[in-house]
C-alpha cells in the first residue's frame with residue numbers, strides 16, 4: 001500500500017451479483033448440469049465483474065481510490081468467507097482432498113451437497129429475505145488463508161483501470177453467524193476461535209496489500225443485531241478486539257480498512273467504532289440514526305478524527321427515490337462538524353434489482369418515483385458532488401427530487417379516502433374473535449379427528465402447470481382454456497388426497513405463480529416488474545412486487561378455486577391466503593407511511609376475502625405468515641412495537657370469522673422460541689410450523705408455554721426429495737405427543753410441496769397418513 005489515500009466521497013457497499021438478465025444464474029446452472037465447462041463459467045463471471053465495474057464508474061463512482069466495491073459472489077458472501085478462511089467443515093474434508101477438486105468444486109459442494117453430503121444449512125441474513133450458507137465450526141475446523149479469489153479480483157480490476165475495494169464478511173459477524181458443528185465439544189462456540197480467525201484475516205489483508213489493494217471492506221452487521229447468541233455490548237467488545245488487532249498491522253501489510261455496520265442502528269456504538277484503528281467506518285443512517293448529542297457537542301467529530309465516516313444515507317433495501325434534500329442535509333451537517341464524510345448506501349445493494357430503465361411495462365409516473373441499484377449509485381454520486389462543490393451545484397437535482405416526491409404524494413391511488421376511512425374506523429373489537437372455548441365448541445361440528453392429517457397448501461408445480469401458465473401469459477391459450485386446465489389440476493389433486501386418506505384437503509395452489517405476487521396482481525395498490533429480480537439464495541431470485549398505493553380488493557381473489565375444490569369432495573377443503581405481514585415482507589413497500597398502516601389495509605382486503613370464502617361454503621381458512629419472524633427488528637427496543645402491529649394486522653384479517661370457522665396459520669422456520677408470545681397472540685385455531693429437521697425442537701417451548709390451541713409441527717421435511725418412512729414420522733409424532741395433548745396435535749409436512757416432484761410427494765404423504773394412524777391406534 002502506498003501512503004494513505006482517502007476513500008473518495010462516493011461509494012456503495014456492494015452491487016447485485018446475478019447480472020441484469022440473471023446471466024450468472026444461467027451460467028452456473030448450466031455448469032451444474034454439465035452443459036458447460038468450469039472455464040466457461042469462470043469466463044462469464046469475469047465478464048460480469050468487468051461489466052459491473054464499468055457500470056459503476058459510468059454511474060459516477062470514481063475509478064481510483066477504492067470507491068468501487070468488489071462484491072461479486074458465485075453463490076453467497078458468507079460462503080465466500082468460509083473459503084477465504086479455509087474453514088472447510090470436517091465432514092467435507094474428503095471433497096477437498098479429492099484428486100483434481102477445484103476451489104469451485106468444494107464451494108458448490110458446501111452450498112448444495114452431493115449424494116454423500118448434506119449441504120450447509122441455509123438461513124436468513126439478518127432481517128432480509130436473502131439466505132446464507134451457515135458455517136459449521138468446531139475446535140478442529142482448519143483455518144488457513146485462501147486469498148486467491150480476492151487477489152484475482154484486484155488484478156482484474158487493475159487491468160480495467162479500476163482500483164477496487166474487496167468486500168468480505170468480517171470475522172466477528174462470520175463467527176457469530178456460524179453454528180457449532182456436530183463434532184464440537186459440549187459448550188463450544190464458534191466465536192471462541194475469534195483470535196485465530198483474526199490472524200487468518202490478517203494474512204488475507206496482507207495478501208491484498210501485496211496485490212495492490214488500497215482499501216478493503218469488512219462487513220460487521222452483527223454490530224446492529226440483538227438476535228445473536230451474544231448481547232450487543234459484547235459484540236462491540238469483540239469487534240474492538242478484532243479490529244484493534246487487524247488495525248495494528250504495519251501500514252504496508254494491510255489495505256486501509258472500511259468497517260461497515262449495515263442493516264440497523266449503530267448509533268450506540270459509533271463513538272467507539274470511530275476510535276478504532278481503522279481508516280473508515282460506515283453507519284446505516286436509514287435504519288439507524290446518529291448519536292445526536294455526541295454529534296451536536298462535537299464529540300463524534302473528535303472520535304472520527306483521522307477516520308472517514310461513510311454515511312449510509314441512500315436506502316439499499318427499498319426501491320424508492322431518496323429524498324435527496326434530506327439525505328444531503330444529514331451528510332452536510334456531518335461534514336460541517338469537521339468529519340470526513342463519504343456518501344454511501346445503508347447496505348449492500350444486493351437486495352434491490354438492477355435498473356428501473358429496464359422496465360418497459362411499468363406506468364411512467366410510478367417509474368419516476370423509483371430507484372433501483374443503478375439509480376441509487378447515481379443518487380450517491382449527486383450527493384457526493386454536493387459535498388465537494390456546495391449545495392448550489394446540485395440544486396437542480398434536489399429540486400427535481402422535490403418535484404417527484406410531491407407528485408408521488410398527490411398522485412391518484414396513493415391515498416384513497418375510502419380505504420383510509422375504513423382503516424381509521426378499525427377498533428379493538430375488530431381484532432378479536434369469540435373465546436377459545438366457544439370456538440372449540442362451535443368447531444366440534446367440523447368433526448375433525450385428533451391427529452388430523454393435512455398439508456400446507458401447495459402441491460407440486462409440475463412442468464405442465466408452468467407451461468400452461470406461460471402459454472396463458474403469452475396469449476397462446478385463452479382464459480377459458482387456462483381455467484379449464486386449472487380445474488382439471490384441482491380435481492386431480494383433490495382425488496389424490498382422498499386416495500391418500502388425508503383428513504383436511506387443499507386445492508393445491510396450481511393457479512399461483514408465487515404466494516405473494518399472486519395476490520399483488522389482484523389487489524389495487526400494487527405493481528409488478530418484468531426484470532426486478534433480487535437474489536434470494538445462490539442462483540435463486542424472486543421478483544418482489546411494488547406496493548405503492550392504498551391497498552384494496554376490487555374482486556374476490558381465491559374464492560372460485562377454493563369453492564370449486566370444495567364442490568368436488570365431502571371432506572373439508574381449507575381456503576388458502578397469504579397474510580398481511582408476509583405480503584409486506586416479500587414486496588417492496590411504500591416508505592411514506594408506517595408499515596402498520598399499510599398492513600392494516602392489506603388485512604382488511606384479506607378480511608373481505610375470508611368473508612367471501614365462508615359465504616361460498618369454506619369452513620377452514622389458512623392465512624400463511626412465514627415471514628413473521630423475518631421482519632422482527634434486529635433492535636430489541638423496536639421489537640414490541642413490531643409484534644404489536646404485525647400480530648394486530650393478522651388478527652384484523654382473521655377476526656371477522658365466526659366462531660365455527662376454523663382459522664389456521666402457517667409459519668416455516670424453527671427458531672421460534674423468540675416469538676412464541678406473538679404466535680400465541682395470533683390467536684389462530686391451528687398453527688402449522690416447521691419442525692422435522694430440528695426433530696421437534698419446537699414442541700419443548702410450546703409445552704413449557706402451555707400452548708392451548710391446535711398445533712401441527714411438521715413431520716416431513718419438504719426441503720429434500722428424501723421420503724421419510726412411516727417409522728420416522730411416527731417417531732416424530734410421538735415426540736410431539738409426549739409434550740402436547742393429542743387432541744391439539746395436527747400431522748402435516750413442514751411447508752408447501754410446490755418444489756417437490758409427485759413421486760416422492762405421494763409416498764411421503766402416504767407414510768404420513770399411516771404414521772398418524774399408527775399413533776392414533778397406539779399411544780394416543
Ligand code: MET
Nearest residue numbers: 456457458624626752753
Ligand atoms: C413459504 S410458506 C408456503 C405456504 C403455502 N401455502 C404453500 O404451501 O406453498
Ligand SMILES: [Zn+2]
Nearest residue numbers: 626668751752
Ligand atoms: Zn412454509
